[in-house]
Amino acid sequence: MPGIPVTAPDAGKSALRRRLLAARAALTGDEVAAAGEALATRATALPDLAGARTVAAYVSIGREPSTRTLLERLRATGTRVLLPVLRPDNDLDWAAYEGPDALVRAGRGLLEPSGPRLGRAAVTGADAVLLPGLAVDRRGLRLGRGGGSYDRVLARLEAAEARPALVVLLYDDEVVDEVPAEPHDRPVRAAVTPSGVRRFGGVEEVEG
Helix, strand or coil: CCCECCCHHHCCHHHHHHHHHHHHHCCCHHHHHHHHHHHHHHHHCCHHHHCCCEEECCCCCCCCCCCHHHHHHHHHCCCEEEEEEECCCCCEEEEECCCHHHEEECHHHCEEECCCCCCHHHHHHCCEEEECCCEECCCCCEECCCCCHHHHHHHHHHHCCCCCEEEEECCHHHEECCCCCCCCCCCCCEEEECCEEEECCCCCEEEC
16 A cells, blocks of 8 residues: 655645645546445455444545445445534534435535434444545544544543444555654554555555
């Protein structure tokens, strides 16, 4: 699985985000769709998801690695899927996924479930949490978009002493040598890309 070395000019989060977003913008719709199918196959084979009763996920937008097929496959197996609802303060509420027809267009181009809100703490009951991101490094540290919503989610999990499997969904070339880290950053358990799974924790393990 290829990785992008992060050199000194790209050391800052903003520079790295710009480069990764530019690479995503160059992808075609067919490439995004094909990656989404491969991601769904890889992710549903993960024991962390295959054995999960509740998975907190998200609806991909734009050129993000597509989660549409994955959401449907999880729901088809009887897994309870929670999706985020963006609050005015940039924190996340949650609601159950009831299929693509029950999604509504919200602010910032997001698609959100139309069902009852379950509260910010609903995520603490998930067995696995799928995280959006732009990159992950060899330590399992994730680079997000910088909005802070998922930092709050991770802090909430920590405060509740919840230990779900944290999994980030990425393209192959978004597994990098190093991302700029802060003391509060919490590593993910695994990164799923179209070509494989990379696990973290002690000894790094790659599954093709």
